[in-house]
Amino acid sequence: MLAQEAKKTPKGPILLVSPRGPNDSPGLDSQSCLLDLLVSSRFASRFVRQFCTAMAGNFKVCVVGGAGGIGQPLSMLMAMDPNVSELCVYDLTMAMVPAEGVAADLSHLNMKCKVKGYAFDKDDKAIDKAGDCLTGCHLVLVPAGVPRKPGQDRKDLLNINAGIAKNIVEACAKFCPEAVVGLIVNPVNSVVPAMCEMWKKKGLNPAKIVGITTLDVVRADKFVHEMTGAPMSDVSVPVIGGHAGTTILPLFSQCQVGMTIPADKIPDLDKKVQDAGTVVVAAKNGKGSATLSMAYAGARLGKAVLAGLNGEVVTECAYVESKITDLPYFASKVTFGKQGVETVHPLGDLNDYEQGRLKALLPVLKEEIEAGLDYAKENDFA
């Protein structure tokens, strides 16, 4: 059983649920009780705003690839987080929209956050140019990279996207080594091990490197809600493993609503979550992959990291360095805290179907991790 879990409310912000009592019975902690109470009482709304502002952090966030399909809406959602006081939109000069333009646009939101854009030439090395942008960052979100086209696997993107990720993460290692680096760029299964191993070779803390798999959780929750009609706020499906095909393993048995779904319907539902990215790629017909839902999911993860840095205890699934299986990288529930990844939680109980799926996915994920480890053997950060 987890020590703590975060709960999304229909009102948006992440509230803290638990710590669970000695009998593992769920209960609200006093801060979340207070917030829930305040939010639900109309007369107190002004006080809530003041209370929340007083409690908010002042973090600097950079979105790299911030003028791209994911990057623009992700930048907007991060600019709206009360914990963000400074947002850098970082992209290439050849981006569809200049990063400075995205920043100018976002700078008019009536939020406390200051927004600045930075554009670099394709051949620039971020480590030479991005000091002003990255220095002082607490969180760097990386949706920079090429999306796949119909017929491609995520792993077909490794050659090009590992080079893009390396350019950025090596600059983070130099200018903001204390920042949490959230990697959205595909193939997550290989890029995260590659970047994390090179990060460790520089003597840096692997708890800062986070592979963002939140979109799988968002999709699993949505599909369970659609199938059962249960309120969205009651649905929370952990998704473990990795972020490609069969390595995506939703644990419907660990969700109060998911566990009511008849066993004969689970394989199709499982496959629907695994294939959801490919469905979007096909529907966009060569013009990219999921962007808006990814921005939504990436912001959920980014906000969870910032809440953790701000002293709250927040749990989300993420793909990180891990010891909970025989593989060195794995997605599971992760608690974020002041240093980034604070606790990587064990898998909990899996039913027979999930155990069979886990056994089958391990060799597939192992091969994709090894591709990342090989990259890190052949490359170093400057």
Ligand SMILES: NC(=O)c1ccc[n+]([C@@H]2O[C@H](COP(=O)([O-])OP(=O)(O)OC[C@H]3O[C@@H](n4cnc5c(N)ncnc54)[C@H](O)[C@@H]3O)[C@@H](O)[C@H]2O)c1
């Ligand atoms: N983790 C996930 O769940 C998930 C979900 C969706 C997409 N993705 C991945 O996210 C990545 C981005 O997707 P997108 O649809 O936003 O693509 P996009 O092409 O719309 O945007 C990518 C942006 O990155 C920028 N960029 C490229 N190289 C850069 C560099 N060296 N430095 C700074 N910026 C750089 C581009 O100029 C562009 O603006 C893809 O690799 C995609 O596969 C991951």
Ligand SMILES: O=C(O)C[C@H](O)C(=O)O
């Ligand atoms: O499917 C893709 O290539 C993009 C992303 O990984 C997704 O799951 O939507």
